[in-house]
Amino acid sequence: MEKQVTGGNIQKMETPGGKGAASCCSPAESTTKADAGSCCGQPKDALGQPGVVDGSSRPATVTVEWSQADYIGQIKCRLGFSRMEYTVSPGLYAVGKPDNGSDVLVSANYKLSFDILRHSLKGLSVWILALDTKGINVWCAAGKGTFGTDELVSRISATGLKGIVSHKRIILPQLGAPGVAAHVVHKKTGFNVYYGPVDAKDIPAYIAAGYAATADMRTVKFTFTDRLVLTPMELVPALKKYPLYALSVLALFGLGPLGIRFESAWSGGWPFLLIGLITVLAGAFVTPALLNVVPSRSFAVKGWITGMALLLASSGFTGIFGMDYVLMVATFILFPLLSSYIALQFTGSTVFTGMSGVKKELKFAIPVYLLAAFISFVLIVIYKLREFGVA
Template sequence: MSKTGEGMKIISCCSPQHKEISDNLPCCPKQEMPERELVPSIVSKVSAEWTWRDYLGQIRCRISSFRNSYAVKPGFYAVGSPDRESDIFVSANYKLSFDILRRALKGLNAWLLVLDTKGINVWCAAGKGTFGTDELIKRIVESQLEKVVSHKRIIAPQLGAPGVAAHIVQQKTGFEVHYGPVDAQDIRKYLEAGYKATEDMRRVKFTVWDRLVLTPMEMIPAFKIYAIYAALMFFIMGLKPSGIMFKDGLANGLPFIFLGFLAVL
């Protein structure tokens, strides 16, 4: 079951502490604003900075099944002090995906539209259908984006493209879907280039470092099975009519234990 990550501080941007952006938000209208411009949805402000809890959550996601419940609440968020001209970025509600995006937006004023992907990352969710056309349309309508921004542009992650029919989204909502770069770190360059991604920005890279980052997630479950295997080899090789001989178990079982270790690697 999804739950909001503990390391992320979320507060209403309509609160008195954030008057600098509340005056620009339709969800925080002044008394003289006409009724038709009011936006009933609640916008939450999040920081682009990571806390120690965010870093800890990232580590736990890499080494355990903790990632299966690491999620944020779907909805509408603000980074910095966005206004009606600010860009809208779409993300999955898998918290690590959300965190990487908000960190990449440091120094920018932007809106974040978070889809309910059941706590699954963008790429996998696009394949499963949870990061999809219907969910995107639903969030656009519920957030009443046409009252929040003056443009008709939303920026979705490129890896989510397989799940989104951009032409249907535009037909249903009027918003044009732009696909940003593969790597969130290239977002600033993408914006500076006038919402144009270079060929390099479109390429999915899988470097040695990327492989090493994923290694613990594959090895740790295997080591759990390996521990059982090693104990079993020690027991079998040390088993004698007179009982279990620890010295024999270690001497005879060590080659098999070592080979099992190499197999895990």
């Protein structure tokens, strides 16, 4: 009845029509807010509509093991390649050999999340209900409302869940709670929402304990490793702007009264190419990685401190203290604040920054950034005019 799809992680079940239902991606449990995005690219081995149980097709069965393609997909996602297409089809999936008494685990249709969920279900026979979260992880989607009451209610009816299980128990990831009103789901579908643990790996223990999560399973962690895996998505967007920055720096230093001079573009510009890289590293990598070590609660301040520290630490290479003093002052004003701005972006990836706090930071930080940018601009103009012998 079942056979393994070659190279895929999903087995297809023969259906009356002879067409198997399988898709490479399925629901998932997100462990961190920043797992957002969807990866996977429409799976090449997607053969049909998984999950739709209307008599003509049956839920696809997914394995708990990851294939090589799954591992590669995960790495690509983490680096930001085609993560918005890394999805599984919304619908119902089978893990093991579930029957009408088996548990139903609800997840997102971001394949990274779906894979983490199925990988944690070794030895279990359960159903997975993947909601259409537009390829976004559970927590982010819950915040947006796509992992939400309405989608859950309609997905329950679209998959005919009532005809598949004889109980009234659906287990949601705890981090899906910001989008779902459990009492409304009960009123509209008759199903009782059980909030499972934050982390998918705790699901077997949660089920074994009679649907009880320990206090530890209920709290979200943000370890060094958790933060480290998020840094590529901080570095990549910042580095995409680097070529433009580099070009501007070279143009600025090469600009003479009689046109661009390549020699002075390089001799004057290279320290700033280095300082630019160091600044990106400070804001997008060092600050997130050492988040708990860098002083201050404010991300803007943390980023400034890290940026300033690396600027000073690298002064031996960049020769910043030997520069024209107008240029030196502009550098010390501009670059630590640039690191501050980049570090502030990490608030979108953390598990503990709230909107009111970020708004408070921005209220203070944005005027400072704008003022600093203006002052730096004026200083650079003064520097160039003096160089030209005008001022």
